[in-house]
Amino acid sequence: MSELRQLQDRFAAALLAPGGDPGGLFRGAPDLMARRFALYRGNLTANWERALANAYPVIRTLVGEEFFRALAREYGRAVPLAEGDLNRFGHLLAGFLENFPPVSDYPYLPDMARLEWGLHQAHYALDTPILTPQTLAALGIEGLDGLRLALHGACTLVESPWDVLGIREAHAPTGAPWPADLARTSRALVCRPRWRAELVPLTAGELAVLRAIDQGETLGEALEQGCDADPDFDPAQALPRWLGAGAFKSVPNSQPHREPPHERDASS
Amino acid sequence: MTKRDLLLAATLAAVATMGGNLAQAAEAGKDKCYGIAKAGANDCANATGTHSCAGQNKTDNDANEWKYVAKGTCEGMGGKLTAAAKK
Incomplete structure (x- = not known):
């Protein structure tokens, strides 16, 4: 042997x-x-x-x-x-x-690779259930505040100081023009609604929320961080778009994880 | 109301008015998934069976040196970058 x-x-x-x-x-x-x-x-x-x-x-x-x-x-x-x-x-x-x-x-190539890998892995990710608006609506304000969500397996957050979204579009069959300025920040959510890998552009505030959620913060904390990052952040715009994109894993129907509002210990 | 309460209230209102549209849209989409399959990179044999592996007719003596010249579309865009690249 x-x-x-x-x-x-x-x-x-x-x-x-x-x-x-x-x-x-x-x-x-x-x-x-x-x-x-x-x-x-x-x-x-x-x-x-x-x-x-x-x-x-x-x-x-x-x-x-x-x-x-x-x-x-x-x-x-x-x-x-x-x-x-x-x-x-x-x-x-x-x-x-x-x-x-x-x-x-x-220098934009590594971020371009991250973006393309996100799209690639979205294509092959498991078809696990997504979070629906009904589930969230049933939780009420307190339930939402302490809720810990997770991004769906097909989803990745992309942030780059380079216009990787524009570079990708310039290489698409539709033939968008080359980005005039490559040094432009890109923020996007890679997702896969209806079986197709797609990109949802994000504002700085939206990215801050999704990143906080991805790092295990509660929804209440994440929303607040989004608001701190961008005073114009509007959950009424963002949430429907994210849910429509299948951004989150479904949460179990059992009692959601709750904490007393605004009294979080440091163990999280 | 605190800022957080306002954000959560707006969230709740938004998701409550979304209703069942999302689930319906997602279900409807499942019927329309033709022609979007990505090529599987694990496929080895070609359809006609003339050879069994993708690279079968390629030999590779693996010269150590290769030219570090990117001839793709980077060149067209790269010129604008030289200042920014020198961090």
Whole structure:
């Protein structure tokens, strides 16, 4: 067993090393073995590239096919697959791009990757029940105040100092114009109402509320933080839009988690 | 009323008037989900079966050097960025 393990390790190391050679692992003419090994590596990197391209169509257009192919290879080497599902392969690309010198001239790329990953994972997230207005309405003011919500599994919050929303639109089939100024803040909720991954643009106040909820604050506390971040924040506008977007997980029908209003202990 | 009470009251009023529209809309949407499937990256064989894996006809001798030149649309937008990029 341990000998097999050693062989596998040698094979994998040769596969990932630049110009790596498994060195006599297989019987047969050496040049034929080298060609077959190159085929095997070709399959591996082609699968990496396809998996990344599936999740990051805009990044691919931004950097070009050739660069993207090389990027997929560098990424695959730096971040070995931890699971068999190739749809999860690209989940660390944003962090990788942040520390990847060849793209340092394009500082919006990591956030663009975050946005695209949000849309990608929204597409594959489980179809779990969403929170309905009726559930909230039944809670009354006190119930709402102490309610702790969670974002639905398909939802991600996106915030960037770059106009990643505009960049994405410029690459959409509808062909919106290029953003005139890339240094424009983007705030959005990635969601998946009616089976389609979508983006709901957010104001600073709305983002503050959703972020507080995502961090486990009660709804009352989160709303107040939103109001502090943006005096124009209006829950009467925001809540219906969020619920319509399927932003939250449904809460159990049992008695909601309650705390005495305005008397929160520090343990949360 | 405190600020928080006002916010919560506005929230309650908004969700109470939403009624059942949301649930109906969500259900109706479930019928209209054709043509939105994303390609599965785990697919290996092609439909005609001429080869069994995506990269089967590609060899890769994995040269160590590759050109660090992004030839995509970044170039078109990148020019506007140079000042901002130098943080």
